[in-house]
Amino acid sequence: MKKLLLTLTAFAVIFSACGNQKPGTKENQEIAGTVAKANASTGSERLDKAKFVQKVWDYTKSPNDWKYLGTKPAIIDFYADWCGPCKIAGPILEEIGNEYAGKIQVYKINTDQERELAQVFGITGIPAFLYIPAKGKPVMMSGIGRSKEETKKMFVENIEKYLLVKK
Template sequence: MPEFLTKDTFKEKIFNFEENKDWKFEGDKPALIDFYADWCQPCKMVAPILEELAEEYQGKIDIYKIDTEDQRELAAMFGIQSIPSLLFIPVDGQPQMAAGALPKETFKKAFADVLKVEEPA
């Protein structure tokens, strides 16, 4: 299951923005963050896909969710304008944002291209 992040767990697991000006990923494996809201229909379409991917890629990729209604500071920090917005975070390099409800195959392609994680056999 994807893990829900708050400001505190975000600083611990993703990026401690209070200590670092420049991006410094705190995680030990690639991650995906889903910025969503409970009222958002496309977000509801993405949720079961992310649950499947969390199982399939368990131990290879960490999948997180951030409620933009509850965690407004985090949403503002990333300039979230539309949801769902999906942040792909490689272990090395800059994160990349994608917007909209993506199909499962697109996630898998991004995992391979951006996160450098191949599909589990």
Template sequence: MRKNVSAIFLTAALLFAGTSFTNANEPSKGESPENGVITLDKSAFIQKVFDYENNQDWDYKGNKPAIVDFYADWCGPCRKLSPLLEEIQQEYNGKLQVYKVDTEKSRQLSAAFGIRSLPTIVFIPMDGEPRAVLGYVPKEQLTKMITDILKVSK
């Protein structure tokens, strides 16, 4: 049975909120997935990740596992996380895609997924449901989560 998408994000966020995780340079929207992090607005998110306006059940549109970083420019932990995600995008060399969503510019999109804490990092495997982590996550833990959740190795 498939779960409602907002319930998935909320449940995953609440589960990870109690774990040991603690609480930029922005590429252009036209960058190639293999070359860098892609910043998404609402329409690009609907096209590349999930059409939340027409679907209630999770249905990922991508062709490789992804990480979506919901951030804001004023957020200190977000600014600290940004270069780590850029490094990860390069190190995994096309095996996954890192996306960024500016919550200030995409308020409706952020609200649709119940984003209330920044940064919120969503791991999207090819099979299965997305998992969200709240707050800054050190690179070593990001790498472990990529292996464990996304099933991707360097």
């Protein structure tokens, strides 16, 4: 009986402590503002299906006709949280997104959460990267370099070759 009472008391304390913060408190609003600023300052944007069809390509309306909806060239990083090479490529792409701010857009799609988008592009291995020029057809590539430096060099070379081509 004492164990049951002690267990119930412990649960009551835990649940009352967890529910103590009100969503509208000034402290919570400041935290939310800080998180929003941090997300805005990163060099990439996460996409789900709704954002993808709005910003990149509405494959639901024209599945056989590629029509890029963006104004700037873009890279899409198809990744998963558990993928080791993806964890290496992600921060490098964020850095590149900041370095090329205003020239290219970097998007990220989590293939575990957005399986349909991965299927649309036939992605069977990650990391995979879709290089989308402002005009023309996209180019899909996969894999990273043997080091962070080689990986960054690979991204920069591909950006110059496929995205920032002077025509």
